[in-house]
Amino acid sequence: MEQLKTTSYPKDKISILLLENISDAAVAEFTSAGYHVRKLTGALSEAELINEIKDVHLLGIRSKTHVTRKVLDAAKKLQGIGCFCIGTNQVDLKAATQHGVAVFNAPYSNTRSVAELVIGLSIILIRRIIDKNIAAHNGTWMKESTGSYELRGKTLGIIGYGNIGSQVSVLAEGMGMNVIYYDAETKLPLGNAVQYKSMEELFAQSDIVSMHVPSSKTTVNMITREVLSHAKQGSIFINYARGEVVDLEALKDILESGQLSGAAIDVFPVEPEKNGAAFSTPLQKLPNVILTPHIGGSTEEAQHNIGLDVSAKMLNFLEKGATFGSHTVPAISVPPTENTHRILHVHENVPGVLSAINTALSENKINILGQYLKTNDQIGYVVLDVDRQLSQEALTLLKGVKHTIKTRLLY
Known part of the structure; x- marks a missing residue:
């Protein structure tokens, strides 16, 4: 099987922001994969985060930063949030789901x-x-x-x-x-x-x-x-x-x-x-x-393990479309397919969307070589593998499907 590109979007253009002094283990995982990371030691207020998040693709937080609906409304490019801790209650999960933003955490690492x-x-x-x-x-x-x-x-x-x-x-x-x-x-x-x-x-x-x-x-x-x-x-x-x-x-x-x-x-x-x-x-x-000041899981070993766990989930989503461990986007984990391009499609969970996707592609003679669908109460998540020569056309068609929330050409 030929080596596949991990992402169609240039890695140097992908913005990753880590807050609250997240472990350097996470930074190392992202940088070794070829991405640039900006790391801040403290938490950000809602207003500060709204200002910072406009061009961010992946956001990493711990327990002090609150990702509200207003923050998510401003995060036009945001694909995923990593909670480098056990819980996810600092994130408005309903709003994140509605925006098609995958939210991951580390429930076992500490x-x-x-x-x-x-x-x-x-x-x-x-x-x-x-x-x-x-x-x-x-x-x-x-x-x-x-x-x-x-x-x-x-x-x-x-x-x-x-x-x-x-x-x-x-x-x-x-x-x-x-x-x-x-x-x-x-x-x-x-x-x-x-x-x-x-x-x-x-x-x-x-x-x-x-x-x-x-x-x-x-x-x-x-x-x-x-x-x-x-x-x-x-x-x-x-x-x-x-x-x-x-x-x-x-x-x-x-x-x-x-x-x-x-x-x-x-x-x-x-x-x-x-x-x-x-x-x-x-x-x-x-x-x-x-x-004690909320330090139950605050050991060097725990923070290192959390850094590895959450960054791995975020990279799998960014580069493979895998959402295993997500609290928002339905969980799908699929291997890459040879000689195809992969498109990720998040949509409102209403009847007829999958049919509209298939109709749009078939009417334009775009063959689907692999398709995976998972839904929750609010949204559906489709991973499509299509012919490489027609992937850009397919992407344009899928963006026009009614009830679409977010579409991304993965590779």
Whole structure:
């Protein structure tokens, strides 16, 4: 099979913008593929991003940059967005879908970093290391065992038994802990973990409760005052999931009452946009409470792996039309076809579009050598391989098909 061009558009004309100090591993992947990358260390406001994105083809962000509908309306050349993190809630996915912009993320690349930290926090909190550390810094010697325990034999309750929660489960069992978990769906346990049917029951039986749920309408304020009231006396609460899942005022009250003996919180309903900015939470200045600035997955290894993962998905889309892992454009992954040119067509998901595509090409005697279609509720995505001599004519015809959102001659 002959070597195919990876893209019809000159690589030096393709603009790739990476924000928020995305790992150099991603930069290396793009540059080794022949593309020029502009990397900025900080996040951009909506107004700043609107100004920057007009000629951008691929955008990379982390959790602080918000890609709103206004931003997407201004992004006339944008093909894809890479969220170099676990979540995609910082992107208006509905608007991105309507614009035919593929959105990728890295849902698995930092699971180990978060899981290890949760175990470490559990040890620090159950041993009351924070109090002893503060005392030592203040010149007081607190060598005592009162209120300090081992993890071995204790029960860890996990809420959300997904990629991170299940890995925490494995590490906890390795420490000699008993593991129970709650999930909205029935999940096959790893090791000896046992699934519980209610969060209240889980709280009542757990020495430590750790949150690992995604951000969704169903998880907002899921840990209410009522749920927390079932916590086992002297237990510990850890939230390294999403900031909006816990009622922080209720958590403060139950910590002050002594029913919970400690907590570790990494995510908050409102977080500063930049390092060094002012930050406030009801949990500040409480004893045996660890507050961290959304660093659960912030290790060198995790950022490197995320950089490799998301950049690979974006390059596969840019050069092959593959949308595996996209949250917006339907997932298609197809190999290149010999002696053809490939056209990508995104359209509104209404009846008759595929028929209109085939009619337009057949009436102009353009033979389709390969065709792949996938749809979601809003849009359809068609990958077409056509005769090389007629690809420019085919591209023009497809741009004129009613309900077309975006069309690109790939190679």
